[in-house]
Amino acid sequence: MRIGLLGGSFDPVHSAHLVLAKAALAVLSLDQVQLIPAGQPWQRPPLGASPTHRLAMLELAVGQTAGLHVNPIEINRTGPTYTLETLELLPQGPEYFWILGADQLENFCTWRDWSKIAARVQLVVAQRPGSTLEAPAALATWLTQHQQALVHLPFDPLDVSANEIRQRIARGDSTCDLIPEAVGQYITEHSLYRQHSA
Numbered sequence: 001m002r003i004g005l006l007g008g009s010f011d012p013v014h015s016a017h018l019v020l021a022k023a024a025l026a027v028l029s030l031d032q033v034q035l036i037p038a039g040q041p042w043q044r045p046p047l048g049a050s051p052t053h054r055l056a057m058l059e060l061a062v063g064q065t066a067g068l069h070v071n072p073i074e075i076n077r078t079g080p081t082y083t084l085e086t087l088e089l090l091p092q093g094p095e096y097f098w099i100l101g102a103d104q105l106e107n108f109c110t111w112r113d114w115s116k117i118a119a120r121v122q123l124v125v126a127q128r129p130g131s132t133l134e135a136p137a138a139l140a141t142w143l144t145q146h147q148q149a150l151v152h153l154p155f156d157p158l159d160v161s162a163n164e165i166r167q168r169i170a171r172g173d174s175t176c177d178l179i180p181e182a183v184g185q186y187i188t189e190h191s192l193y194r195q196h197s198a
Contacts, residue, residue: 001094004033005121007074007083010054011047012187013061014165014179016158018068020126023155024099025067028124033099034071035062038081048166049192051075060182084113087120096121099153102131109138118142126155169193 004024010017013035021033037054041047047054055075062068073089074081083098090096098121100108105125108114118139125133135143135150143150160178168175170193175184187193 001031002029002097003094004028004030004097004099004124005036005071005090006033006099007036007038007086009041009047009162010035010037010058011049011162012054012165012179012183012192013058014160014162014183015177016160018061018065018180019158020099020101020153020155021068022065023126024097024124024153027153028097028151030067030097031094032067032069034069036071036073036086037075039074039077040080053186053190053192057183057186060186061180063182082112084116084120087117097124097151098122099124099126101126101128102133103128105133105135105139105150106131109136114139115142118148119146122148122151124151124153126153127157166193 004021006017006021006024008017017035021035024030025033035058037051037058039051049057055070055072058070062070074086077085087096098117100123102125111117127133133152139150165175165178168178169187
């Protein structure tokens with residue numbers, strides 16, 4: 001099997017996440033793309049919504065979309081979330097493709113055990129507004145030494161960010177063009193991303 005892995009805080013999940021997952025599924029001829037919400041990202045400040053809420057929103061967003069699945073493997077763990085540990089827990093056998101936005105690629109070599117991550121998966125990068133598709137020098141050297149390539153995913157970047165969505169919600173502005181309707185309803189029902197949300 002060929003399985004794409006799209007990790008992120010999904011705080012909240014938005015339209016660009018889903019478009020990216022569907023593009024990877026089609027362009028790379030994957031059997032499925034697993035969206036993996038982070039439990040406790042070690043390089044980021046505390047998230048706006050709890051793991052339970054972020055997982056629920058992601059499941060609503062994916063719904064019955066063919067080929068897309070939600071994998072709660074990181075939320076089910078305790079402590080900081082490290083990508084290598086996630087990969088080590090996945091079933092052996094499938095060929096895995098780790099899907100990165102270009103903004104994540106820029107920071108990839110700051111990830112814990114990044115070279116071991118690169119050895120376990122095929123790295124796939126998609127354009128993000130304001131970022132380059134060029135691999136950091138250390139990663140570029142590693143890929144050359146190991147005769148591996150960085151796969152570029154043809155993808156028209158959407159200028160959508162979870163930070164912008166959270167700010168809109170806090171101001172009471174509309175987000176209907178940025179997130180799935182079911183996610184918007186969930187956010188409203190649970191009063192997420194207000195000043196005192198959990």
